[in-house]
Amino acid sequence: MNITVDEKKKSKRNKFTEKRNPYKKYNYAKWNWIDIFLEIKATKDSDHKVFKTISKKYNINYNTLKGKYNKYINDENYVNIENENRGGFNKIFSESEEEEIFLFLKNNFIDKNKILCNDIIKIHAKDKFKKLYPYDQFNASDGWCTMFKKRWKLSTVKISISKIATKTYTDDEINLFLKDCKDSLLEVGKNFFSI
Numbered sequence: 001m002n003i004t005v006d007e008k009k010k011s012k013r014n015k016f017t018e019k020r021n022p023y024k025k026y027n028y029a030k031w032n033w034i035d036i037f038l039e040i041k042a043t044k045d046s047d048h049k050v051f052k053t054i055s056k057k058y059n060i061n062y063n064t065l066k067g068k069y070n071k072y073i074n075d076e077n078y079v080n081i082e083n084e085n086r087g088g089f090n091k092i093f094s095e096s097e098e099e100e101i102f103l104f105l106k107n108n109f110i111d112k113n114k115i116l117c118n119d120i121i122k123i124h125a126k127d128k129f130k131k132l133y134p135y136d137q138f139n140a141s142d143g144w145c146t147m148f149k150k151r152w153k154l155s156t157v158k159i160s161i162s163k164i165a166t167k168t169y170t171d172d173e174i175n176l177f178l179k180d181c182k183d184s185l186l187e188v189g190k191n192f193f194s195i
Helices: 005-014 020-026 033-042 047-058 062-074 095-110 118-132 142-151 171-188 190-194
Strands: none
Touching: 033 047, 033 062, 047 062, 095 118, 095 142, 118 142
16 A cells, blocks of 8 residues: 555644644734733623634634633633743743752662662652642653653663672682782882773
8 A cells, every 4th residue: 555745744744633733823922811811801792702703813723712711710720821832842840840850869769879760750750740730630751751861961770680690709819809909000000090
């Protein structure tokens, strides 16, 4: 079965959700959401007509406008309405909130030489998000985790099984090795460690 170029482009476009596109085009608009919501409240027409009129007036997708307005009315903590960016600029947490997650991981895992993997980072990020925004959802994807580690210069290692040493050295053998190293250092001089 041969797929044409147009079909490839169409399938690529369908991968993006409709929810993400409208926000991008409103990032640089000359109006702000609060003014529009106040205008909706001030209008005495039926809800359906108000949203239709204002969506045409400001060139906003009808469902986007209605969804954002309902979220604004129902959620008192929805204060980030003007700064909502989608796509490449999307940051779930503020700088200080991310720093709190990083410090928690550093103090409880890195400094104590405990295992730190992506799953642990995701669990603590979800927990933090749930405390900050109890009505919203955050999946903590692998992509988010990768970007978080990149921003805070973290690295995680997969746990692997290591083999136990087959030979154990006695104290006498260790001391003999150290004595040989010291003798060699005296013979070779400062360049001993570059050999």
